[in-house]
Amino acid sequence: MMIRNKRVLYIVLLAILTVVMAGCGSIASSKAKMVQGKVNVVTSFYPLYEFTRNIGGEYVNAINLVPAGVEPHDWSPKSRDIKNMTQAQIFVYQGAGFEGWVEDFLGSLSADSTLKVVEASKGADLIKTTENKEEYDPHAWLSPLNAVKMAYNIKIALIEADPAHKDVFEQNYTKYAAKLTDLDARYKKEIAGTSKKEIAVSHHAFAYLCRDYGLTQMSIMGLSPDAEPTAQDLKKMNEFLKEHGLKYIFFEELVSDKLAKTLAKDAKVDTMVLNPIEGLTDEQMKSGKDYISIMDENLKNLVIALQ
Known part of the structure; x- marks a missing residue:
């Protein structure tokens, strides 16, 4: 009787664990795979995934590292995430100090790695923090005009990785940049x-x-x-x-x-x-x-x- 009860308890606990894991975004993340015939792009968190998806369209397989519902500030990649990053053609991260783990990852890449690395916030109009003049506020994507610059950096990397579809990437970028510019105009008008x-x-x-x-x-x-x-x-x-x-x-x-x-x-x-x-x-x-x-x-x- 004791053994049977333990077995029932084990089955119940396993069922609960399965439900919990099914609701966890990391499961979806672990299922992400490289797709042959497309540019495989791994992005460090959601806005970069969204920009990449809009510019790349059907020619890009975008993989977002941080699972749905997870706050990215203190998130760090697991072994499966690192595998995806090293197998991709492009890795896009925010920069400006947002991802504390990126430096170690980039330092671990082999000398013959062909991974294109994009620091999305490079060239954006960044705000220096008052705490330390050498550090920046990383939340640059919350400026629609900075988002335009970040999307531009992603577009350039996509063209370098897949020059055959340059015209498509250019057109998609132009359309998406126009949407971001319109967003900026709405903010200016309403808040004024x-x-x-x-x-x-x-x-x-x-x-x-x-x-x-x-x-x-x-x-x-x-x-x-x-x-x-x-x-x-x-x-x-x-x-x-x-x-x-x-x-x-x-x-x-x-x-x-x-x-x-x-x-x-x-x-x-x-x-x-x-x-x-x-x-x-x-x-x-x-x-x-x-x-x-x-x-x-x-x-x-x-x-x-x-x-």
Whole structure:
């Protein structure tokens, strides 16, 4: 009887584990494979995957390393991810200090490696951090005009890897760059018409939005979303909310909203999402959302908060 009970328990635990693993984005990541006849591109996180997919179209097999629903700041590649990177024709990463693991990976490549490495943020208009003048805020993709430059860097690499389809990549880039430019124009128009110019956020990720559109952000946490705020940080946020008459604290979906909601409750304000688009949830992917549609959702929420 004891043995049978243990066997039943084992089967139940195995079933639970299977369900949990099935819901984990890393399973989908491990199934990613190289495709013959296409340019295989591995990207370090979602926005780069989205830009690559739009420019490469049918001639590119894009693989996103960070699984759906996972916050990429502290993510690091597993052995299967490294295998995909070394087998691909192109590896695209953000740079500007965003991926702490990239330096070790690039250093591990053999001298005869043919992998094309693209630092997407190279040449973008980057913001130096106040903490260290030699470091940059890596969240450059939240400026649509920086996104144009990042997409351009990806386009160049695709043309070098597959010159036969240069015209297609050029056309796709031109179309996508126009969409990003239109997005920038929408932001300029909508935010110019708001009465407030200050936002309260959980994660200090929106410096590029603030610079491009004349806003000021006050954050609970720093550049990394899991940084622990001090009592002084929380006090400053409360003072900022009162000083500017703000009615909302923005939080993001891939990080716990507990602190933001607690602080909002204490300050008698509401919470709303401002998505740094570091990754999509499974639900967002299934509903067909993408970089531009989420940036438009961000704009709607910003306009509400800035009234």
